[in-house]
Amino acid sequence: MQKKPPQDEWLNRSLKLQRKLAENDIAGCLVSQNVGIYYFAGSMQTGYLFVPVEGEPTFYVRRSVVRAFRESAIRTVELNSFRNFGKQLATDYPALFSSPDQPPIIGADLDVMPAQLYLRLAEAIPQAKWKDASALLRGVRSVKSSYEIERISRAAAVVSTALDAGIAGLKEGMTELELMAIIENSLRSQGHIGLMRMRGYNQEIVTGVIAAGEAAAEPTYFDGPAGGRGLSPAAPQGVSLRSIGRNEPIIIDIGCCLDGYTIDQTRMAVVGELSPELQTAYEVAELIMRSSERLLRPGTTPEELYVQALELAEEAGLSDHFMGYGADQVKFLGHGIGLEIDEWPVLARGFREPLKPGMTLAIEPKFTFPGLGVVGIENTYLVTETGYRELTVSPEKIYKSQDS
Amino acid sequence: MQKKPPQDEWLNRSLKLQRKLAENDIAGCLVSQNVGIYYFAGSMQTGYLFVPVEGEPTFYVRRSVVRAFRESAIRTVELNSFRNFGKQLATDYPALFSSPDQPPIIGADLDVMPAQLYLRLAEAIPQAKWKDASALLRGVRSVKSSYEIERISRAAAVVSTALDAGIAGLKEGMTELELMAIIENSLRSQGHIGLMRMRGYNQEIVTGVIAAGEAAAEPTYFDGPAGGRGLSPAAPQGVSLRSIGRNEPIIIDIGCCLDGYTIDQTRMAVVGELSPELQTAYEVAELIMRSSERLLRPGTTPEELYVQALELAEEAGLSDHFMGYGADQVKFLGHGIGLEIDEWPVLARGFREPLKPGMTLAIEPKFTFPGLGVVGIENTYLVTETGYRELTVSPEKIYKSQDS
Numbered sequence: 001m002q003k004k005p006p007q008d009e010w011l012n013r014s015l016k017l018q019r020k021l022a023e024n025d026i027a028g029c030l031v032s033q034n035v036g037i038y039y040f041a042g043s044m045q046t047g048y049l050f051v052p053v054e055g056e057p058t059f060y061v062r063r064s065v066v067r068a069f070r071e072s073a074i075r076t077v078e079l080n081s082f083r084n085f086g087k088q089l090a091t092d093y094p095a096l097f098s099s100p101d102q103p104p105i106i107g108a109d110l111d112v113m114p115a116q117l118y119l120r121l122a123e124a125i126p127q128a129k130w131k132d133a134s135a136l137l138r139g140v141r142s143v144k145s146s147y148e149i150e151r152i153s154r155a156a157a158v159v160s161t162a163l164d165a166g167i168a169g170l171k172e173g174m175t176e177l178e179l180m181a182i183i184e185n186s187l188r189s190q191g192h193i194g195l196m197r198m199r200g201y202n203q204e205i206v207t208g209v210i211a212a213g214e215a216a217a218e219p220t221y222f223d224g225p226a227g228g229r230g231l232s233p234a235a236p237q238g239v240s241l242r243s244i245g246r247n248e249p250i251i252i253d254i255g256c257c258l259d260g261y262t263i264d265q266t267r268m269a270v271v272g273e274l275s276p277e278l279q280t281a282y283e284v285a286e287l288i289m290r291s292s293e294r295l296l297r298p299g300t301t302p303e304e305l306y307v308q309a310l311e312l313a314e315e316a317g318l319s320d321h322f323m324g325y326g327a328d329q330v331k332f333l334g335h336g337i338g339l340e341i342d343e344w345p346v347l348a349r350g351f352r353e354p355l356k357p358g359m360t361l362a363i364e365p366k367f368t369f370p371g372l373g374v375v376g377i378e379n380t381y382l383v384t385e386t387g388y389r390e391l392t393v394s395p396e397k398i399y400k401s402q403d404s
Numbered sequence: 405m406q407k408k409p410p411q412d413e414w415l416n417r418s419l420k421l422q423r424k425l426a427e428n429d430i431a432g433c434l435v436s437q438n439v440g441i442y443y444f445a446g447s448m449q450t451g452y453l454f455v456p457v458e459g460e461p462t463f464y465v466r467r468s469v470v471r472a473f474r475e476s477a478i479r480t481v482e483l484n485s486f487r488n489f490g491k492q493l494a495t496d497y498p499a500l501f502s503s504p505d506q507p508p509i510i511g512a513d514l515d516v517m518p519a520q521l522y523l524r525l526a527e528a529i530p531q532a533k534w535k536d537a538s539a540l541l542r543g544v545r546s547v548k549s550s551y552e553i554e555r556i557s558r559a560a561a562v563v564s565t566a567l568d569a570g571i572a573g574l575k576e577g578m579t580e581l582e583l584m585a586i587i588e589n590s591l592r593s594q595g596h597i598g599l600m601r602m603r604g605y606n607q608e609i610v611t612g613v614i615a616a617g618e619a620a621a622e623p624t625y626f627d628g629p630a631g632g633r634g635l636s637p638a639a640p641q642g643v644s645l646r647s648i649g650r651n652e653p654i655i656i657d658i659g660c661c662l663d664g665y666t667i668d669q670t671r672m673a674v675v676g677e678l679s680p681e682l683q684t685a686y687e688v689a690e691l692i693m694r695s696s697e698r699l700l701r702p703g704t705t706p707e708e709l710y711v712q713a714l715e716l717a718e719e720a721g722l723s724d725h726f727m728g729y730g731a732d733q734v735k736f737l738g739h740g741i742g743l744e745i746d747e748w749p750v751l752a753r754g755f756r757e758p759l760k761p762g763m764t765l766a767i768e769p770k771f772t773f774p775g776l777g778v779v780g781i782e783n784t785y786l787v788t789e790t791g792y793r794e795l796t797v798s799p800e801k802i803y804k805s806q807d808s
Contacts, residue, residue, distance in 0.1 A: 063625050114519065195599060234448060234597070236448050241595075327469065
């Protein structure tokens with residue numbers, strides 16, 4: 001169906017984690033989440049993956065064993081029984097689990113693993129001392145291989161085609177949902193797996209947000225600058241049944257997931273013309289994007305990018321409107337992207353580790369005007385050895401409907 | 405957008421939980437998951453919901469406070485700070501948290517709450533002794549109100565229309581993905597929120613599975629009898645790019661989520677005719693459905709329904725093929741359904757609590773033939789005072805394409 005990644009791809013991923021485990025005096029790392037397992041094993045079947053600080057990782061599979069054997073690129077065995085998982089690990093990794101006086105420190109993806117499972121694992125593997133390894137895992141995943149970058153680029157091409165399909169169908173009076181249905185149909189027909197994975201607890205995303213006028217500016221629980229009104233309190237983000245009016249800003253913040261990898265892109269559209277106020281704010285978003293690009297290279301910190309954007313928004317007199325409005329502002333300019341849409345680094349205060357070549361970042365300066373709408377732009381970039389390469393391919397402009 | 409539920413709807417939900425808390429000597433229950441919060445508060449904004457064993461529940465909101473105030477049907481306040489959440493709870497519920505010698509037992513939804521959050525909550529609310537309340541919460545939600553049943557029925561009508569659209573477009577040689585794109589476009593245009601929520605860790609579903617011939621019979625990690633081949637190892641379930649051939653069984657196991665509530669339905673289709681072997685197995689699935697319906701009433705246990713189905717499969721000589729094949733068989737006949745697609749009760753061994761009026765169940769006898777495909781059927785039912793009412797509305801038959 002698609003090109004198989006080279007064998008050393010998988011080896012390199014584990015090696016990167018093993019270096020971090022060694023630096024942090026962690027004896028091994030247990031990965032329980034489907035996306036994490038796929039990252040290290042090339043298979044997303046149900047089970048647990050164990051990466052020792054040294055030596056060969058193992059994928060312990062519960063279901064489907066047949067399929068995991070076929071897909072997995074690493075050592076793969078059947079999980080004997082959950083209750084005896086501790087014994088199976090001790091047999092496979094005697095050096096780590098041999099000393100009863102010195103329990104090995106085992107890291108795990110505790111940011112996603114349910115507490116119930118954590119408590120059961122602590123019983124099933126009583127020899128271990130558990131530690132949250134979420135930050136290490138997110139750090140490893142933040143730097144992409146060329147295989148991964150190629151996949152993100154393919155997703156970018158799919159989103160661009162879908163945007164064009166949407167713009168071709170955009171008409172005054174259609175609902176946000178109707179416009180999204182056109183775009184999603186294009187995404188799905190091109191191989192979008194139907195969902196975009198998010199790591200954050202309780203965060204959901206389907207294909208993004210299309211929101212027009214004041215519906216775009218409504219505050220949401222969603223950890224982003226423009227969540228959208230949504231279809232009901234039970235789906236309180238994304239598209240609504242509101243009709244798209246003339247001269248309203250339409251924010252089209254969409255992505256897809258192709259062969260596991262996601263892309264994120266925002267473009268503005270309008271039937272008619274934007275008001276001068278919104279047009280100006282849009283131009284400030286473009287200015288922030290250009291200024292971000294100038295800093296986008298190894299050595300710059302994510303925090304610097306965010307702080308620069310805050311300063312530019314302030315200079316433009318738009319601080320209150322930047323990345324949401326008032327109490328509902330989010331405190332970032334962008335985010336890492338890959339197998340999940342909310343990867344590291346976050347372009348936010350506190351992220352002071354310099355950017356590295358291979359990082360993929362969605363940068364999304366946006367301005368919210370309650371009652372009027374949201375304007376902004378979002379591109380996904382690859383950090384290269386000397387600067388950046390843009391992965392999103394849709395031309396940067398305000399898209400006009402043929403109705404305009 | 406839709407009829408608001410009556411005020412006593414919310415009161416009744418908390419009262420049901422409070423009765424269970426009292427029976428189990430639990431002082432209160434903290435709900436962290438978005439779906440759980442929506443169930444008790446009518447809002448899905450980010451925060452924590454606390455239901456004391458007696459008295460008024462509170463929704464502590466982090467984001468968006470504005471929106472939660474607008475949507476929530478219960479007492480709603482802003483969460484002061486996560487670190488001081490224990491103090492805020494103690495101020496609001498002094499009777500529960502007043503005695504330093506006797507820490508109150510606080511239940512929580514530990515089956516979904518990430519371990520990292522659980523460990524942080526234990527620090528932020530050090531006065532509490534924590535207990536897994538997942539089973540209580542799932543029990544409360546298993547019995548639906550008439551408001552909820554009406555929503556599930558509306559979702560059933562949407563799925564039926566979408567199936568008809570798919571059948572109208574079904575052609576020999578089209579891919580599973582192409583057929584699914586037609587159906588999903590219909591679902592979305594009718595208001596499907598774009599995803600169906602699942603409670604199980606690492607379980608994902610978009611709108612279900614369409615799988616033809618041997619692709620339907622491939623084993624998957626998915627906790628169901630026919631997961632489908634999927635689009636890649638990074639999306640190893642659901643539709644694939646395989647072309648649909650003549651005389652192959654096409655399983656169309658689809659659902660949607662409307663205003664928060666899901667439906668689940670399976671129908672078979674074919675371009676041409678099924679082989680006699682598969683036709684016979686399909687008829688056994690229908691026989692199991694009719695026999696299940698005869699037992700479907702308050703007092704029957706979920707386990708009985710499963711055991712009866714196993715016996716009927718054995719009588720037909722189809723034990724090895726029932727609900728998956730060989731090692732990849734799943735051990736249930738159906739599942740509760742509501743805000744999530746994998747609700748309680750499960751029609752499986754160990755579920756011995758008798759059915760109650762108001763339970764909604766998807767029953768899905770299916771037979772897997774490696775290399776050939778899957779045949780079966782799935783209806784969603786409401787358990788009534790005296791028996792059942794079917795909620796799914798698509799006629800039960802093998803659907804033929806106009807190509808046939």
